[in-house]
Amino acid sequence: MxxxxxxxxxxxxxxxxxxxxxxxxxxxxxxxxxxxxxxxxxxxxxxxxxxxxxxxxxxxxxxxxxxxxxxxxxxxxxxxxxxxxxxxxxxxxxxxxxxxxxxxxxxxxxxxxxxxxxxxxxxxxxxxxxxxxxxxxxxxxxxxxxxxxxxxxxxxxxxxxxxxxxxxxxxxxxxxxxxxxxxxxxAKALFQLNEYLDVLIPRGGKNLIQTVVREASVPVIETGAGNCHIYIDESAKPSMVEEVVLNAKLQRPSVCNAVESLLIHENWFHNFGRQLLDKLAQHQVTIHGDEQVKAAYSDAVLATEEDWATEYLSLDLSVKLVNNMEEAIEHINTYGTNHSEAIITENEKNANTFLQNVDAAAVYHNASTRFTDGFEFGYGAEIGISTQKLxxxxxxxxxxxxxxxxxxxxxxxxxx
Amino acid sequence: MxxxxxxxxxxxxxxxxxxxxxxxxxxxxxxxxxxxxxxxxxxxxxxxxxxxxxxxxxxxxxxxxxxxxxxxxxxxxxxxxxxxxxxxxxxxxxxxxxxxxxxxxxxxxxxxxxxxxxxxxxxxxxxxxxxxxxxxxxxxxxxxxxxxxxxxxxxxxxxxxxxxxxxxxxxxxxxxxxxxxxxxxxAKALFQLNEYLDVLIPRGGKNLIQTVVREASVPVIETGAGNCHIYIDESAKPSMVEEVVLNAKLQRPSVCNAVESLLIHENWFHNFGRQLLDKLAQHQVTIHGDEQVKAAYSDAVLATEEDWATEYLSLDLSVKLVNNMEEAIEHINTYGTNHSEAIITENEKNANTFLQNVDAAAVYHNASTRFTDGFEFGYGAEIGISTQKLxxxxxxxxxxxxxxxxxxxxxxxxxx
Structure with a gap:
């Protein structure tokens, strides 16, 4: 009642x-x-x-x-x-x-x-x-x-x-x-309890969080969903890419800071793409690729529009080729959930532009997205990870x- | 559209x-x-x-x-x-x-x-x-x-x-x-524009603000309404009370940090109450008093329950007697709008308890509530005064x- x-x-x-x-x-x-x-x-x-x-x-x-x-x-x-x-x-x-x-x-x-x-x-x-x-x-x-x-x-x-x-x-x-x-x-009564409640924090799946955001008149802190990307720039070192991508996908696939999508510069893909995708496949990762990826790597599943917006939380990974970094940034700002986003590059200028222009709580240069975590940041305990800006x-x-x-x-x- | x-x-x-x-x-x-x-x-x-x-x-x-x-x-x-x-x-x-x-x-x-x-x-x-x-x-x-x-x-x-x-x-x-x-x-479309809007700030009357708080699913910063109180403690200096209360009520009655309600310790009222109310009346302030105030000061209008919750923004002032500071704190936490609240007292311990336990953005000891203002605080410009806690x-x-x-x-x- x-x-x-x-x-x-x-x-x-x-x-x-x-x-x-x-x-x-x-x-x-x-x-x-x-x-x-x-x-x-x-x-x-x-x-x-x-x-x-x-x-x-x-x-x-x-x-x-x-x-x-x-x-x-x-x-x-x-x-x-x-x-x-x-x-x-x-x-x-x-x-x-x-x-x-x-x-x-x-x-x-x-x-x-x-x-x-x-x-x-x-x-x-x-x-x-x-x-x-x-x-x-x-x-x-x-x-x-x-x-x-x-x-x-x-x-x-x-x-x-x-x-x-x-x-x-x-x-x-x-x-x-x-x-x-x-x-x-x-639950509904709690959403409207402005007289007594100063903030409401939902913790759970996407549906719960979205329901609270949509229906609550009390202030809410939105936590959680992480459709995280790694953008592999033209100058990225293949060995670093392999280490970071495998870590971000495999170390704990079910959590919000695991990577769900790769954006790969087409020149890099041309030289090193197959090797990376093979490595992921060896670890039972299913690749959901765009048409170019599918053409070059027949084991890939053809990605749908929905894939770009999906937080799999599983051994699935969407992969898309881009002509340049701007395209990657635009894709992330369109489909991302403002959680954790990474670039792998040897080009400092590109790194800085990416970190500035990608809209997310945590942005990474040459590191795994898996570090977005209260304990890893030294805060000792964590109420959750906020993906809002207030x-x-x-x-x-x-x-x-x-x-x-x-x-x-x-x-x-x-x-x- | x-x-x-x-x-x-x-x-x-x-x-x-x-x-x-x-x-x-x-x-x-x-x-x-x-x-x-x-x-x-x-x-x-x-x-x-x-x-x-x-x-x-x-x-x-x-x-x-x-x-x-x-x-x-x-x-x-x-x-x-x-x-x-x-x-x-x-x-x-x-x-x-x-x-x-x-x-x-x-x-x-x-x-x-x-x-x-x-x-x-x-x-x-x-x-x-x-x-x-x-x-x-x-x-x-x-x-x-x-x-x-x-x-x-x-x-x-x-x-x-x-x-x-x-x-x-x-x-x-x-x-x-x-x-x-x-x-x-x-307006409604703006309330639900979560895809593009990071925060919505309403500026205007109480109705506008409450509508936005109630209906918006985008994060909101609640600004504005100020049902501000001054509590006059037993040991308050009458001359300081007069100066601060007149300033808080009269300097600019139409703004959110003007005082709307006095809570007066009954012993203080017994000695100095009439003098203060006379002074306010000389400045055309209408007193909305509780039964005791009305009995002691017949020019007062009898206050209704609604008065305690009213932000007059005019030359009106509600006045209530209290037996002790705890009663004043409880009244403020019940009827206040978490804006600006003041105590006038020579008792440091009481002052500290009041400042700690009253739930408001700005709490004052021996000063007018009128200082709650971006320019007065030295911020140079002000988007508004937040009365929420996030x-x-x-x-x-x-x-x-x-x-x-x-x-x-x-x-x-x-x-x-």
Missing amino acids: ANEVLEKGRLAKRASYKMPSLRTEDKNVALERIAKQLLEDEGEILQANQVDLEAGRKNGLSEAVLDRIMLNSDRIKAMVEGIRQVIELQDPIGDVLETITKENGLYIEKRRVPIGVIGMIYEARPNVTIDAATLALKTGNAIILRGSSSAKSSNIALVKSIHTALENSRVPVNAVQLIEDTSRET HARGPMGLPALTSSKFFIKGTGHVRQ | ANEVLEKGRLAKRASYKMPSLRTEDKNVALERIAKQLLEDEGEILQANQVDLEAGRKNGLSEAVLDRIMLNSDRIKAMVEGIRQVIELQDPIGDVLETITKENGLYIEKRRVPIGVIGMIYEARPNVTIDAATLALKTGNAIILRGSSSAKSSNIALVKSIHTALENSRVPVNAVQLIEDTSRET HARGPMGLPALTSSKFFIKGTGHVRQ
């Missing part, structure tokens, strides 16, 4: 007002309590998880999805390990971002503060419940969690442990709210869960 | 790809050309403005609205002066925000870049056309302008001058687009019109 959303929204908002003044130490103590409680409640959590798994089997969920839902002792230990990593991270709250002293003596300080109430709407994986809650608490935010029906029992058990842990801490118990009703109605762009560390506020001190100052 | 929006969106997006690499000098030259062109085209602009004014009179627009639409020689000079101020501002594009060198030698640089395409939807005032366009160009953004029907001819003339000026510059002419069809249909909060200077991008340089780096 939408009433659950309203009531829990109200409670989270009230809790959030107490949280900007929490000390880092208090937040860390609460996080450590959550870690210990999860270990203590392991039995109950796994039992609840069994309920989800059995329901999932009955409903015919695929093995891949069941695996995402599944918890075991090791996975709970991994959650606990994750919490302890968050405890180690520096607390950004209170950082002074700017100071202004006006001629009349008025003192203005811009400080980092919590956002307030964060909404997180996500699919299957129950570990997101713990990840999201702990990152929110570390940054002094309240959070409203709305998981999927397929992990409902697990999420209820996990949030019960969080609440038990918070009862003996200085962090308000109401700072973490789980929407237990996983009907479409509660507020946060690229891997989002703790600062992405903060806002700012102007603190102004006077001695009776008035405006002239 | 929505087709106009789509086509101009496409043109703006294409132009935007060329703009991140514009040099500051090129942008400033283009801005100076616009300034000169406006002076040159003054006759045509004023003629077009007459068409709007005549239509407005025929349609029965109020004198206040007609004044907002009206241009004259002085107002065009003021626009030109505004452009020259923007030329003087430091260009934030290209600033390095963060550098990371990984152990493997991969070099990551986070740089400030333009947002891309900014949409601006606004009412009446044709000077917004020039303000918004010049701030967008200075930050390397393309802009789509959608003004109101009441200033249509003026806006067409102004944008014609901009286009003439840009033709002889390095800034693409298509970087500035005006939606000439001012029907509801084009991306920008409070007065928005040039950096609010920028995003960031990760530039990554390797020598064939791959992820392990």
Whole structure:
């Protein structure tokens, strides 16, 4: 029922007002309590998880999805390990971002503060419940969690442990709210919860993200989809191309920063194309080529218009020849998802033009797209990878869960 | 027609790809050309403005609205002066925000870049056309302008001058687009223009802003509404209270950072309340008081629930007594619009608690709320005042019109 959303929204908002003044130490103590409680409640959590798994089997969920839902002792230990990593991270709250002293003596300080109430709407994986809650608490935010029906029992058990842990801490118990009703109605209510929600972050597949972007009136941070390209320029070194392309496609094909499309300068292709495509085929990669590629390499499947816009997340790769770099840039700006884009070239000038003119969160010269990741960038933990341009762009560390506020001190100052 | 929006969106997006690499000098030259062109085209602009004014009179627009639409020689000079101020501002594009060198030698640089395409939807005032366009160009953004029907001819003339000026510059002419069809249909099309628009900023009344927030699927920056409070604590100095409150209410009652509501500690009110209300009454301020205020001061009008939530923008002021500061904070967090909130007190501890726990873009201790303003903060120009927490909060200077991008340089780096 939408009433659950309203009531829990109200409670989270009230809790959030107490949280900007929490000390880092208090937040860390609460996080450590959550870690210990999860270990203590392991039995109950796994039992609840069994309920989800059995329901999932009955409903015919695929093995891949069941695996995402599944918890075991090791996975709970991994959650606990994750919490302890968050405890180690520096607390950004209170950082002074700017100071202004006006001629009349008025003192203005811009400080980092919590956002307030964060909404997180996500699919299957129950570990997101713990990840999201702990990152929110570390940054002094309240959070409203709305998981999927397929992990409902697990999420209820996990949030019960969080609440038990918070009862003996200085962090308000109401700072973490789980929407237990996983009907479409509660998702819709969350989209319109402008009164209580400061931001909504969707985590999951393209459909979920697009639905939230389209329907939510609360501010949204768009994460995720990565139709990433590598452009192979005329002067690219064949050995570097092979290493980078194989890494970007094969190291973990199912993730958003894996490469999905190659754009190859026709002169380079003429000399080294077959060798590269052979190598990819040896690794079971299916090539979806344009007409020229198909003509030169008969094992390729002929690409359709749809292929250029597809994030395969599998051992598929689209390949298109271009006459020059400008054509590659235009193709990427047309079909890309503003995530991660790379050029391989020995020509510095071309590299700089490409990096400037390609519109993406992360642009690479002579490196694999796989580095776009909070841990790889040294942020320690990641809420997701933003592909929008407002507020946060690229891997989002703790600062992405903060806002700012102007603190102004006077001695009776008035405006002239 | 929505087709106009789509086509101009496409043109703006294409132009935007060329703009991140514009040099500051090129942008400033283009801005100076616009300034000169406006002076040159003054006759045509004023003629077009007459068409709007005549239509407005025929349609029965109020004198206040007609004044907002009206241009004259002085107002065009003021626009030109505004452009020259923007030329003087430091260009934030290209600033390095963060550098990371990984152990493997991969070099990551986070740089400030333009947002891309900014949409601006606004009412009446044709000077917004020039303000918004010049701030967008200075930050390397393309802009789509959608003004109101009441200033249509003026806006067409102004944008014609901009286009003439840009033709002889390095800034693409298509970087500035005006939606000439001012029907509801084009506004709606703009709300859903996710393919081409990176952000939409509404400027105008509460209704316009709320419609955009509710209906747009593109990211929005919410600006404006200010139901600002001053809380007068028990220990507040009466002379300071009088000076600050009169300034906040009277210096310019029609703007968003003027005070609309006083919350007064009952002990303070008992000693000094009548004196303050008398002073306000002398300045023609109508007091909307709660029952206690009304009982003590019979000239007051009894406040309704609606008064607490009203941004009067006039010589009206709601006044409520509170038992303690916590009650004041709770009232503000319930009825405020997260704009500017002040406490007057000699108690430092209370001041700090108030500033921490009140949820607003700018919080003041012993100063007038009237300082929340881009010029007062030294930002030189202002797109508006953000009352949301994502991306920008409070007065928005040039950096609010920028995003960031990760530039990554390797020598064939791959992820392990």
